Amino acid sequence: xxxxxxxxxxxxxxxxxxxxxxxxxxxxxxxxxxxxxxxxxxxxxxxxxxxxxxxxxxxxxxxxxxxxxxxxxxxxxxxxxxxxxxxxxxxxxxxxxxxxxxxxxxxxxxxxxxxxxxxxxxxxxxxxxxxxxxxxxxxxxxxxxxxxxxxxxxxxxxxxxxxxxxxxxxxxxxxxxxxxxxxxxxxxxxxxxxxxxxxxxxxxxxxxxxxxxxxxxxxxxxxxxxxxxxxxxxxxxxxxxxxxxxxxxxxxxxxxxxxxxxxxxxxxxxxxxxxxxxxxxxxxxxxxxxxxxxxxxxxxxxxxxxxxxxxxxxxxxxxxxxxxxxxxxxxxxxxxxxxxxxxxxxxxxxxxxxxxxxxxxxxxxxxxxxxxxxxxxxxxxxxxxxxxxxxxxxxxxxxxxxxxxxxxxxxxxxxxxxxxxxxxxxxxxxxxxxxxxxxxxxxxxxxxxxxxxxxxxxxxxxxxxxxxxxxxxxxxxxxxxxxxxxxxxxxxxxxxxxxxxxxxxxxxxxxxxxxxxxxxxxxxxxxxxxxxxxxxxxxxxxxxxxxxxxxxxxxxxx
Numbered sequence: 001x002x003x004x005x006x007x008x009x010x011x012x013x014x015x016x017x018x019x020x021x022x023x024x025x026x027x028x029x030x031x032x033x034x035x036x037x038x039x040x041x042x043x044x045x046x047x048x049x050x051x052x053x054x055x056x057x058x059x060x061x062x063x064x065x066x067x068x069x070x071x072x073x074x075x076x077x078x079x080x081x082x083x084x085x086x087x088x089x090x091x092x093x094x095x096x097x098x099x100x101x102x103x104x105x106x107x108x109x110x111x112x113x114x115x116x117x118x119x120x121x122x123x124x125x126x127x128x129x130x131x132x133x134x135x136x137x138x139x140x141x142x143x144x145x146x147x148x149x150x151x152x153x154x155x156x157x158x159x160x161x162x163x164x165x166x167x168x169x170x171x172x173x174x175x176x177x178x179x180x181x182x183x184x185x186x187x188x189x190x191x192x193x194x195x196x197x198x199x200x201x202x203x204x205x206x207x208x209x210x211x212x213x214x215x216x217x218x219x220x221x222x223x224x225x226x227x228x229x230x231x232x233x234x235x236x237x238x239x240x241x242x243x244x245x246x247x248x249x250x251x252x253x254x255x256x257x258x259x260x261x262x263x264x265x266x267x268x269x270x271x272x273x274x275x276x277x278x279x280x281x282x283x284x285x286x287x288x289x290x291x292x293x294x295x296x297x298x299x300x301x302x303x304x305x306x307x308x309x310x311x312x313x314x315x316x317x318x319x320x321x322x323x324x325x326x327x328x329x330x331x332x333x334x335x336x337x338x339x340x341x342x343x344x345x346x347x348x349x350x351x352x353x354x355x356x357x358x359x360x361x362x363x364x365x366x367x368x369x370x371x372x373x374x375x376x377x378x379x380x381x382x383x384x385x386x387x388x389x390x391x392x393x394x395x396x397x398x399x400x401x402x403x404x405x406x407x408x409x410x411x412x413x414x415x416x417x418x419x420x421x422x423x424x425x426x427x428x429x430x431x432x433x434x435x436x437x438x439x440x441x442x443x444x445x446x447x448x449x450x451x452x453x454x455x456x457x458x459x460x461x462x463x464x465x466x467x468x469x470x471x472x473x474x475x476x477x478x479x480x481x482x483x484x485x486x487x488x489x490x491x492x493x494x495x496x497x498x499x500x501x502x503x504x505x506x507x508x509x510x511x512x513x514x515x516x517x518x519x520x521x522x523x524x525x526x527x528x529x530x531x532x533x534x535x536x537x538x539x540x541x542x543x544x545x546x547x548x549x550x551x552x553x554x555x556x557x558x
Contacts (some may be wrong), residue, residue: 004071007071012064015064017061018057018064025057031051032053045163049106059295062295063099066298067091074091078207090123090127097113101117101222107166110151114186118144118145121144122144125203136203136204153182154179157182180237180238187223188245190226191224192220192272192275194249194486197252224294228290231287243280245279247377247380250277250380251379253272254386259480263312266391267301267308270387271301278291281364288435296353297356300420303338304342307417310331310334314330321395323401326399328396337420337421341424344428351424355431
């Protein structure tokens with residue numbers, strides 16, 4: 001316990017240190033590079049590089065802040081666990097992998113952190129040893145392995161350039177299409193974008209502190225961070241493709257969260273939607289605005305996960321929001337933290353999420369975009385408000401339907417939530433005060449009323465849609481609640497085909513006549529012939545003599 005105290009203050013110190021260094025680097029516009037070359041082969045150099053600029057430093061500071069809070073929170077949440085040392089060891093490996101991913105521009109070294117995140121996340125998802133956790137872990141591992149394969153293709157293609165540093169790739173005027181294509185696919189798998197979205201809700205089988213660390217500041221943001229680094233090339237090639245894909249994912253996550261009852265999965269769907277929000281902004285050409293939203297979202301979403309973990313812990317493992325209610329009376333402090341993070345997710349003024357989301361919405365309105373994108377974008381934002389309102393009503397307004405619960409607030413949980421609460425309140429305004437903005441938005445009177453009209457239209461349309469869907473029990477409700485059948489196509493549909501093929505091969509070859517004809521009968525035939533020749537040679541001296549003479553003649557002829 002004392003060790004975790006020290007680690008918490010150590011991470012808090014590094015958060016402040018890295019944050020101040022990032023602002024210093026931003027003001028004076030400089031970067032720091034540590035380069036150690038292992039060896040050089042022909043025209044290729046294999047080196048170990050650490051690259052620190054203001055982007056990587058401020059991202060590392062947020063990772064250290066959330067990691068320290070999660071470790072302190074785990075003292076209460078994981079109390080009594082038999083394998084607590086293993087849990088802390090895996091979390092430390094997770095943090096080290098994220099550090100390598102952020103600070104290393106070399107694709108080979110970045111692959112170590114990238115692969116480490118995937119493997120450690122698999123170990124954490126299957127931490128609770130059950131069949132449900134195992135199936136979720138396999139789905140997570142399978143889709144993350146796809147991302148690793150795409151990144152390996154990128155590394156292989158970089159042999160053409162003689163280096164693997166994405167900082168040097170800006171010197172290349174025209175990057176190869178296939179390299180960027182594989183890079184985009186790797187980022188999409190890691191950030192759970194359509195059609196690789198099914199693993200993110202399944203990964204909720206992990207303990208809640210791990211969910212906070214994985215889904216707010218580490219694993220899922222790795223793809224967005226790499227996309228920000230390569231943004232200059234992606235806009236030219238994949239702008240239209242990524243815009244449509246991110247809008248699809250926002251719609252998928254919004255409808256999935258509305259029809260979901262599991263609290264942790266609802267928050268996972270919201271994370272998926274916010275990641276799509278960031279990718280959408282990046283492909284509009286404003287990557288720094290997307291990065292700021294990534295930082296702000298990481299802080300308040302980790303607080304949202306920790307507060308939901310406290311509610312699940314108090315309700316003895318029950319995650320269904322239909323069994324919860326009146327949480328403000330039962331635990332006022334954690335409920336206040338949860339509400340502040342929920343309002344930040346909605347973008348209410350003047351919470352931290354408001355500063356980045358409002359800026360993004362205004363930037364989108366004034367960009368050159370057609371009406372179809374305009375409609376889908378605002379409809380997706382409205383879906384976010386709907387499922388946040390649903391969480392608010394179920395958890396804080398309606399009565400509890402559970403007879404057994406123990407929502408006793410604990411010291412370590414309170415401290416970790418309060419630390420994140422402070423930065424969830426001030427992070428949005430703090431970053432916009434410190435980082436200069438080159439955008440000034442001015443709207444006329446009629447345009448503001450047009451936005452209000454859109455929200456009113458969405459409310460009427462969505463209210464009618466929900467009424468008709470539940471009245472007729474239509475297929476649409478089932479379709480949206482099952483993530484557009486993505487879990488089926490990602491797991492059961494594909495894996496069952498390979499398993500059926502393997503079972504057929506085993507049944508026909510291993511258990512059929514092929515095994516007897518090709519292996520067993522051949523062995524029996526060789527044994528029989530060996531016994532026959534031994535009997536002939538032992539019983540006939542003439543046969544042995546003529547065989548010896550024949551062997552000598554063959555040797556002489558050769």
